[in-house]
Amino acid sequence: GAVVSxxxxxxxxxxxxxxxxxxxxxxxxxxxxxxxxxxxxQSLMLMATSNEGSKATYEQGVEKDKFLINxxxxxxxxxxVTSAHPEDSxxxxxxxxxxxxxxxxxxxxxxxxxxxxx
Amino acid sequence: AQSVAQPEDQVNVAEGNPLTVxxxxxxxxxPYLFWYVQYPNRGLQFLLKYITGDNLVKGSYGFxxxxxxxxxxxxLKKPSALVSDSALYFCAVRGSTGGGADGxxxxxxxxxxxxx
Numbered sequence: 001g002a003v004v005s006x007x008x009x010x011x012x013x014x015x016x017x018x019x020x021x022x023x024x025x026x027x028x029x030x031x032x033x034x035x036x037x038x039x040x041x042q043s044l045m046l047m048a049t050s051n052e053g054s055k056a057t058y059e060q061g062v063e064k065d066k067f068l069i070n071x072x073x074x075x076x077x078x079x080x081v082t083s084a085h086p087e088d089s090x091x092x093x094x095x096x097x098x099x100x101x102x103x104x105x106x107x108x109x110x111x112x113x114x115x116x117x118x
Numbered sequence: 119a120q121s122v123a124q125p126e127d128q129v130n131v132a133e134g135n136p137l138t139v140x141x142x143x144x145x146x147x148x149p150y151l152f153w154y155v156q157y158p159n160r161g162l163q164f165l166l167k168y169i170t171g172d173n174l175v176k177g178s179y180g181f182x183x184x185x186x187x188x189x190x191x192x193x194l195k196k197p198s199a200l201v202s203d204s205a206l207y208f209c210a211v212r213g214s215t216g217g218g219a220d221g222x223x224x225x226x227x228x229x230x231x232x233x234x
Contacts, residue, residue, distance in 0.1 A: 046221040109161035
């Protein structure tokens with residue numbers, strides 16, 4: 001089945017640092033990937049839709065300059081949290097859907113990245 | 119805009135008993151509904167989906183869900199619970215609150231605890 005890989009699994013860094021998270025589709029090409037954020041004991045909130053070769057589409061309330069998304073190839077999307085602060089600490093999860101299997105296929109999720117800003 | 123409600127924060131079931139995890143939804147247009155399971159510090163695993171067709175959908179690990187259009191519900195069920203089913207379960211509908219067509223809107227999740 002479709003596999004989505006996310007790296008790193010955990011990051012701990014100082015306030016003011018920029019952090020990059022990678023999301024890769026391992027056995028399919030994904031023109032679209034999705035980035036979610038999950039607060040402790042809460043649900044996942046869609047942050048943005050990453051589009052290969054074009055700008056990402058951000059959800060309302062998500063700061064574009066804070067969360068930079070780059071989808072430079074059909075198998076890789078990156079999320080960069082710029083000048084991270086403690087309130088950015090969260091669990092970030094990416095997902096992708098295999099377009100080659102039809103429009104009604106489910107999204108497949110990476111294992112997430114636990115970001116902790118000190 | 120889409121929304122999903124999971125009214126129970128936690129469901130406790132004895133091993134071997136049937137289980138139900140509730141989900142109701144609100145969408146404009148046809149609903150595309152999903153159930154995912156999450157284990158601690160992991161991403162989500164797909165269980166099943168409803169796009170169209172039969173109201174009873176069968177999925178992974180013996181789970182099934184019943185789509186009820188009149189009640190706008192999509193409850194997750196399993197005839198006989200296993201201890202290993204203990205996890206966090208999310209119901210989701212395709213479409214985001216921001217209007218994106220393809221992202222998912224999730225319920226808040228339900229902790230399922232299966233007691234030996």
